[in-house]
Amino acid sequence: MSNVKQFKDTDIQLAIGWILRLGVIISMSVVFIGGCLYIYRHGYSIANYHEFKGVPNFVHTPAGIWHGILTGHGQAIIQAGILLLVATPVLRILFSAFGFLLEKDYLYVGITLLVLAIIIISALTGHGG
């Protein structure tokens, strides 16, 4: 019997709740700021989404988004916020893996890393196929 305080499920739960909330608040703030800038710049352009053309190049690649943010493009800032939003659940998985590791629940460390691997494979193959 050790005297060290055991890391428990409730600790993971609190931390995960915190990550999810923070992720949503930050990403939504970024989307909102980008949105204001986008409306200010392009509010009177014509919106046309009938034909599928894909998104403009400068919001398609991480490098393009980064350049777009530096040059103050609203759409690039929105897209950065959306990337943060998509990253929130992925971060949650990463953190769960860490939590299960502290609990010494190695079966669930494995399961968690497997889910993470599937998402990474999904990200990698989405580009090629």
Add this chain to the structure above:
Amino acid sequence: MSVILFTLIILVGAYMAGLLGSLTGLGGGVVIIPLLSLVLDVNIHYAIGASLVSVIATSSGSAVAYVREGITNMRIGMFLEIATTTGAMLGAMLALHLQTSFIAVIFGVILIFTAVMSLRKKEEFVSQEKSWLSDKLKLNGSYPANGQTVQYGVRHVGGGFLMMLFAGVISGLLGIGSGSLKVVAMDGIMRIPFKVSTTTSNFMIGVTAAASAVVYLQRGYIDPGLSMPVVIGVLLGALTGSKILVHTQKSGWLRWTFAIVVTFLAIQMIYNGINHKI
């Protein structure tokens, strides 16, 4: 239509969708996609991309409370996410090769199913039976209810896993959370108590959607100009809905109204799909 007007219309529509979604438990995506594609003539690929992003926002936002209360079963969620993320990846890839009119028809069918699911009675049923696999995987758990701890067992892990795979495919294909299918897998097949099923399903939706979102992002399906009002509107609507829900328990008539509206939208989607108008 000018960008400013277009954005305002979507903002209001998405707010209503988020509000109704959280009040009825149907999720916002089922209203957002028909609104965008049927009313605003948005290409269904863009509509799916925008909806998916809003699904992640509402799942992450609303999961917080249940996770903290300890109702969500994180092990069940994590284990079944193997199935949903694999399915979501397959679904997102499938979406690239299917005709949009065909996707519209599938969407309509899932919409009708979701509407029916939202109307059924939600009785709490706690099973103590466990299976060998659920024991091995430590899926059996407990949750707090009225100051007490309720223990429950989990059965039919394999069947639930397969159903989750299907739910993942649908989520990736259509850009919705497919919460109703996830609840079928957990509540219907694995006999997990309703409260745990719904909250764990909600918890999982964000991860499932993220798995297909990474594919859609690279394909250019997620347009910032369109996602911005959708995601902000749905999130604000869902927040308002959860505030209202604390004060009122009678949502019977609301459920019926929403189910009828969703069924109407579903028929419209199927009709347009069959006639290749989408």
